[in-house]
Amino acid sequence: MPQDLGGRLRGYNFQATKLKSGDVLLKGKDETHSKAISQINLIFASDSSLKSMKTYSPSGSQTATFTSEQKPWSHSKNVVTQVTVEGVTGIQKTTVVTSISYIAKDGFGVPQSIKTSTKVEAMTNKEGAQSSTIKSEIIMSDYQINTGTAQKFFTGRDGN
Incomplete structure (x- = not known):
């Protein structure tokens, strides 16, 4: 966003x-x-x-690196496809890589999936320093663009 x-x-x-x-x-x-x-x-x-x-x-430093590219539906504008955030606090280093893939739906670019990988590691002088990695993926589908569904929901006319 x-x-x-x-x-x-x-x-x-x-x-x-x-x-x-x-x-x-x-x-x-x-x-x-x-x-x-x-x-x-x-x-x-x-x-x-x-x-x-x-x-x-x-308490430390944090670096966010952005990768972007133009998509056929983006009207010559760059769209973020990956964000890498590296942070160091004390002896702990955290790296979060978020990748976003898009699909074109009714002329609009919408996220198809968001993949996140979070790695936390202790920066010590010892070999075999402790680290942990967590990965997650959110897949989105069933977009309803310009169908009136959202308008019905927010105006209370969706039957719920």
């Missing part, structure tokens, strides 16, 4: 830097030291799409 970053980033002092790759790095700092996240780095591709976001807080 798209989220408005503007409200979340209000109050940070940003500096822009052009990287050798052609990407743009926006480095934002909370100079008031009143926010839970003290610094945020945003990397935008040359097409203005958000590639990654790294946040720093007293």
